[in-house]
Amino acid sequence: MFPSATEPDQLTREALLPAVRDLLRTLGEPGEPVPFEDGSLPVYAVGDQLVLKLYPPVHLDELTTERTMLEVLHGKLPVPTPGVVHAGTRDGWGYVVMERLRGRPLKQVWPELSTADKLALAPKIGEALSTLHSVNDPVLSVLAPPDWAAFLAGQREKLVDHHRKTTLDEHWLAQLPDFVDSVDLGTPQTVPLHTEVMRDHLMVTREGDGWQLSGLFDFEPAMRGAPEYEFAAVGLFVSSGDSAFLRSLLLAYGYHPAELGPDFSRRCLAYTLLHVYSDFRWYLDVLPAPREPTFVSLADAWWGV
Secondary structure, eight states: OOOOOOSGGGGOTTTTHHHHHHHHHHTTOOOOEEEOSOSSSOEEEETTTEEEEEEOGGGTHHHHHHHHHHHHHTTTSSSOOOOEEEEEEETTEEEEEEEOOOSEEHHHHGGGOOHHHHHHHHHHHHHHHHHHHHOOOGGGGGSSOSOHHHHHHHHHHTHHHHHHHTTOOHHHHHHHHHHHHHSOOOOOOOEEEOSOOOGGGEEEEEETTEEEEEEEOOOTTOEEEOGGGHHHHHIIIIITTOHHHHHHHHHHHTOOGGGOSHHHHHHHHHHHHHSTTOOHHHHHHHSOOOSSSSHHHHHHHHHOO
């Protein structure tokens, strides 16, 4: 049986292996599970063809989100997404057995890529996100939040407290309210969002002399929201300050060059500050430093194209 998961050590992937093996036998998938080390939730390779992902009781709502996204998106994007083989609950835990994607994580191969290799991938990512955001299926109405404007208002209300908990220093905390209030986020139509498009969640394969996208995965934090909320993670964890890469991605997504000015950059930064998982203390440590210690300068450094 799966544990109640009230203690952190009960969530170790190795400790869960007996329950995982029994679940797989019940499902008729007898392959030996091998834990993946990365990821916030327990995930296991099951042979060469399948992956099992578990959702502890405190994350059970994410099962519905991920299962729904995978079932709706499968075969609809220009990049493969995992197909669902089995999904359900057991002992209060959720699970999805899904198809395993080909290739290697983009994060793993990134240091091997030339500038030209990287730039060649940018429009493919942009096209995939454009297609994702255009999916209009009533089944996706289950995605949170039910009211985008109310969600942003709630994020704004706890903005300073959230970032103070991440140990962001007072210099930046003092600028937060005025910067976010100065950015007009408008009232955009909401679309399905991945929300964590990063090199970790993109798969690539080498084909001939170049690299191709071979997968996009990890949909449990998916939401419905403003399209530009998506570019918070993209700017931080894919382009990471590479303006040529980001520009190529955005043009392939469908932006006109005239739309990619300071207002766009500042909206992306505002969405980053309001993001559910925003950790600006960390971003400042790993991304290029701005010319000046202001959020306006940061917007230009990380989303300026």
